[in-house]
Amino acid sequence: xxxxxxxxxxxxxxxxxxxxxxxxxxxxxxxxxxxxxxxxxxxxxxxxxxxxxxxxxxxxxxxxxxxxxxxxxxxxxxxxxxxxxxxxxxxxxxxxxxxxxxxxxxxxxxxxxxxxxxxxxxxxxxxxxxxxxxxxxxxxxxxxxxxxxxxxxxxxxxxxxxxxxxxxxxxxxxxxxxxxxxxxxxxxxxxxxxxxxxxxxxxxxxxxxxxxxxxxxxxxxxxxxxxxxxxxxxxxxxxxxxxxxxxxxxxxxxxxxxxxxxxx
Amino acid sequence: xxxxxxxxxxxxxxxxxxxxxxxxxxxxxxxxxxxxxxxxxxxxxxxxxxxxxxxxxxxxxxxxxxxxxxxxxxxxxxxxxxxxxxxxxxxxxxxxxxxxxxxxxxxxxxxxxxxxxxxxxxxxxxxxxxxxxxxxxxxxxxxxxxxxxxxxxxxxxxxxxxxxxxxxxxxxxxxxxxxxxxxxxxxxxxxxxxxxxxxxxxxxxxxxxxxxxxxxxxxxxxxxxxxxxxxxxxxxxxxxxxxxxxxxxxxxxxxxxxxxxxxxxxxxxxxxxxx
Numbered sequence: 001x002x003x004x005x006x007x008x009x010x011x012x013x014x015x016x017x018x019x020x021x022x023x024x025x026x027x028x029x030x031x032x033x034x035x036x037x038x039x040x041x042x043x044x045x046x047x048x049x050x051x052x053x054x055x056x057x058x059x060x061x062x063x064x065x066x067x068x069x070x071x072x073x074x075x076x077x078x079x080x081x082x083x084x085x086x087x088x089x090x091x092x093x094x095x096x097x098x099x100x101x102x103x104x105x106x107x108x109x110x111x112x113x114x115x116x117x118x119x120x121x122x123x124x125x126x127x128x129x130x131x132x133x134x135x136x137x138x139x140x141x142x143x144x145x146x147x148x149x150x151x152x153x154x155x156x157x158x159x160x161x162x163x164x165x166x167x168x169x170x171x172x173x174x175x176x177x178x179x180x181x182x183x184x185x186x187x188x189x190x191x192x193x194x195x196x197x198x199x200x201x202x203x204x205x206x207x208x209x210x211x212x213x214x215x216x217x218x219x220x221x222x223x224x225x226x227x228x229x230x231x232x233x234x235x236x237x238x239x240x241x242x243x244x245x246x247x248x249x250x251x252x253x254x255x256x257x258x259x260x261x262x263x264x
Numbered sequence: 265x266x267x268x269x270x271x272x273x274x275x276x277x278x279x280x281x282x283x284x285x286x287x288x289x290x291x292x293x294x295x296x297x298x299x300x301x302x303x304x305x306x307x308x309x310x311x312x313x314x315x316x317x318x319x320x321x322x323x324x325x326x327x328x329x330x331x332x333x334x335x336x337x338x339x340x341x342x343x344x345x346x347x348x349x350x351x352x353x354x355x356x357x358x359x360x361x362x363x364x365x366x367x368x369x370x371x372x373x374x375x376x377x378x379x380x381x382x383x384x385x386x387x388x389x390x391x392x393x394x395x396x397x398x399x400x401x402x403x404x405x406x407x408x409x410x411x412x413x414x415x416x417x418x419x420x421x422x423x424x425x426x427x428x429x430x431x432x433x434x435x436x437x438x439x440x441x442x443x444x445x446x447x448x449x450x451x452x453x454x455x456x457x458x459x460x461x462x463x464x465x466x467x468x469x470x471x472x473x474x475x476x477x478x479x480x481x482x483x484x485x486x487x488x489x490x491x492x493x494x495x496x497x498x499x500x501x502x503x504x505x506x507x508x509x510x511x512x513x514x515x516x517x518x519x520x521x522x523x524x525x526x527x528x529x530x531x532x533x534x535x536x537x538x539x
Contacts, residue, residue, distance in 0.1 A: 024448035031458035034474050035465065039318060039327065042469035046323050130473075175299025175389075182307040191314045196321040 003098055004106040011110025022118035025071050029123050033067040037131045040192070052195045053224065057134025061222040062193055064127025066214060069149065071115035073156040073213055075184045079104050082164035082173050088261040101161060101248045108157040113150075136223030144230050145221030151237040152217040155209060158241060159184075162248040168255025189215035209240040278375065279383040290388050300389035304346075308396040311342060315464065327466030332407045333496055334466065339401035341463040341488035344427025346397055350390040351428075352435035355381055356456055358530075359442040359449040368536055377531055378524075381439065410495050419509070423491030426512035427463075430487050433519035434459055440526030443534050455482045463487045467501040475503050483515035 015022070040059045044051050054062065081104050084090040093100050127133050136142070163180050167173045185191055187210035194205045194215050205211050216233040219225040225233055290297055315338045319331040329337065358381070361367050370380045410416060438452035445451050455477075462470070462478040467489045470478070478484040485501075490509035493500045500506035 018447060020445075020448040021450065024445065024450035024453075028450050028453040028458065031454040031477075032461065034471055035458060035461050038469040038471050038474060039465055042327050043318060043322055046326055051321060131471075172293070172296045175296060175301075175303040178300065178303030179306050182303070182310040186310040186313055191310070192317050192321075196317055198317075198320065201317075 004102050007098075007103050007106040008110035008113075011107040012114045013110075015111045015114040019118060022071070022115060025115070026119045026122055029067040029070055029119060030126050033064050033123065033127055034130070036063040036067070037127070041131075043196075052193070054193065054195075055134065057132070058222055058224060059193075060127060060131045060133035061135055062218055064124050064131070064133055065218045065221055066190055067127075068120040068123035069116075069152070069214060069217065070190070071119035072112035072149075072153050073188075074108065074112070074160045075156065075188055075190055075213070076181050077160065078164040078173060078177050078180065079108060079157065079161040080164075081161060082167040082177075085164070085167040085255070085259070086171055086173075090259065091261045094256060094259075101245070101252050104161055105154065105157045105245075108160070109154050112153045112157065134222075136226075138223075141220060141223040141226060141230070144234065145217060148217040148220040148230075148234050148237060151234065151241060152213050155237060155241045155244060156213045158244045158248060159209060159213070162244055162251060165248065165251040165255050168251070168258050184210055184213070187211065188213045189218070209244060212237040212240045279379060283383050283386055286385050287388060297389065301392035303392070304389050305392035305396050308342065308346070308393040311464070312338070312396070312400060327469040328498065328501075329466045329468075332404060333492070333498070335400060336404035336408055336496070337466065337488045337492045338464045339397055339404050340423065340427060340492055341460070343394060343397035343401055344424055344487050345431050345460050345463070346390050346394040348428045348431035348435065350387050350394065352382060352432040353387055353390070354385045355435045355439040356442075356452065358439040359446050362443065362446060362534070367534065371534075371536075378436065378527055382436075408496060411497065416495055419491060419494055423487070423509065423512050426516040427487035427491075429516040430483055430512075430519045431460070433516070433523035434482060436520075436523040437526045440523065440528070440530035443530030459484045463489065465489070467504045470501070475501075479504050483519055486512040486515035 037060055040063055041056055044054060044056050044059050049055060051059075081090065081093075081100070084093060090100070093103070096103070163176065164173065166176055170176065187194070187205045187208055189205075189211060194202055194211055197205065205215075212233075216225075216237055220230045220233055312335075315334055316331070319326050319329070319334045324330060326334070358367075361381075370377050373380060405420075434456050438449075438456050441452055442449045459478060459482050462474065463484040467475065467479065467485050485504050486509065490500065490504060490506060491512060492509075493506035494509040498506060500508070
C-alpha cells in the first residue's frame with residue numbers, strides 16, 4: 001500500500017513543475033465557465049428563477065464547480081497505459097513489483113489532486129467574483145464533498161484505465177477514445193446538469209458510472225444533496241469504484257495473456 | 265491564363281503529393297478509420313444532445329430562440345467548424361511538433377511554412393461529424409420559417425465559407441501562439457474550443473465580457489448566430505444586430521489578419537529544436 005501512496009505523491013509533485021500548463025488550463029476553464037454561466041442563467045431566468053431545483057445561485061455554483069474539477073477528474077482521455085500497450089512499453093511495467101493498474105491510477109490521481117490547487121480553487125474564485133454563486137454555509141457539505149470529490153477523481157481515472165486496456169485487443173484506440181470523450185462529456189454532467197435531461201436520459205445516465213464521476217461530487221459540494229441522500233451518493237460512488245477497479249483487474253490479466261511485444 | 269493554371273498546378277504539386285499520401289494512409293487501416301468516423305459522429309451527436317437538452321428544458325425560448333432556430337445556429341456552426349477542423353485542426357498541435365523537433369525540417373524546405381504545416385495532414389475522420397452537421401442543417405433549413413428570397417441562398421453560402429475561414433484562422437492563431445506557449449498551449453483552447461462552443465449559442469445570453477471576446481476579438485458570432493438571425497428575420501442581440509451578418513467576410517478577413525500576424529510572430533521567434 002505504501003508504494004502506491006508514494007506513486008500518488010510523485011504524481012502530485014510532477015505537476016508542480018508544470019505550473020504554466022496549469023494556469024493555461026485555468027484560462028480555458030474560466031472561458032467555458034463564462035459561456036456555461038450565460039446560457040444556464042438565461043435558462044433559470046426564463047423559468048422565473050428556478051429550474052429542476054436550481055436557482056441562479058446554485059446554477060452558477062454548478063457551472064463553476066464543474067469547470068473547477070475538470071483539471072482533476074479525467075473525462076477526455078484514456079490512461080497513458082493505452083499508449084504503453086501500443087508501443088510495447090507495458091512489458092516493462094509488468095516486470096515491476098507493483099500492480100500495473102493501481103500504479104497507473106495512483107499516478108493519475110496524484111496529478112489530479114494537485115490540479116485542485118492551481119485550477120480548481122481559482123476557478124471557483126473567478127466564478128464567485130464574476131458571476132456570484134451560492135454555496136452552503138455549514139461545514140458538513142464541504143467535508144462530505146471532499147470525500148465525494150476524491151471518490152469521483154479516483155473513479156474517473158479507474159474508468160480511463162479500464163477503457164485503455166481495450167488496447168490489448170485493439171492496439172489503436174483513438175476511435176474508442178473519441179467515443180468515450182463524447183459519451184462521458186454528456187453523461188458525467190459536464191455539459192449541462194444531468195437533472196435537466198428528459199427522464200429517460202436521466203435513467204440511462206444513472207445506469208452508468210459517469211454521474212458518479214462529476215455530477216454527484218458537485219451535488220454534494222454545492223449542498224444540493226444533503227444528509228442521508230448525500231451519504232447515498234457517496235455509497236453509490238464507492239460501489240462503482242469497486243466494480244470498475246475489479247473490471248480493470250480482470251481486463252489487465254486477460255490482456256497480459258494476449259500481449260505480444262515484438263523486438264527485444 | 266493557361267500558363268498561370270499550369271504554373272499553379274506545378275507549384276502545388278508537392279502539397280498534393282503529401283495530401284494524397286495522407287489520404288491513402290488513413291484509408292488503409294479500415295477498421296481504425298471506421299471507428300474514428302463513428303467516434304467523431306458520436307461527438308457531434310452529444311453536441312446536438314446538448315442543444316436539445318438545454319432548449320427543451322427552456323420554457324419555449326432560450327435567449328430569444330426556440331429549439332428549431334437554435335438548431336439552425338448550431339448546424340451552421342457545426343458544419344463550418346468540422347470542415348475547418350478537417351483541414352486546419354492539426355495546426356493546433358504545433359506545440360507537439362516543436363517538442364518533437366519536427367518543425368526544423370519544414371524550415372529547410374523551399375516552401376512557405378504555413379502551407380507545409382496545413383497540408384501535412386488532413387483528418388478525413390471528421391467527415392463523420394461534418395455529415396451529421398449537414399443532416400441537421402438540412403432539417404433546420406426546412407423546419408424553420410425562412411423567406412427564400414433572392415438573398416437567402418447567397419447569404420447561406422457566404423456565411424458557410426466565412427465560418428470555415430474564421431474557425432480555420434483560429435487554428436492558425438493557436439499554432440502561431442504555440443511557438444511561445446509550448447507547455448501552456450491549453451491557453452489556445454480557450455478561443456479554439458471556447459470559440460466553437462460560443463458560436464453555437466444565441467449571443468443574447470452572453471455576458472458582456474463574452475460579447476467583446478467572441479463577438480469581435482474572435483468574431484465567432486459571424487460564423488452562425490448572425491447569419492442565422494438574418495435568415496430567420498430575427499433582430500439579433502444588443503451589441504450584435506442581425507444586419508452585421510452581412511459583414512461576415514470582413515470578420516473573416518480580420519480573423520485571418522490576426523492569424524497570419526500571430527503565425528509570422530511565431531515562426532520568427534522560433535530558435536530551432538536543438539540536436
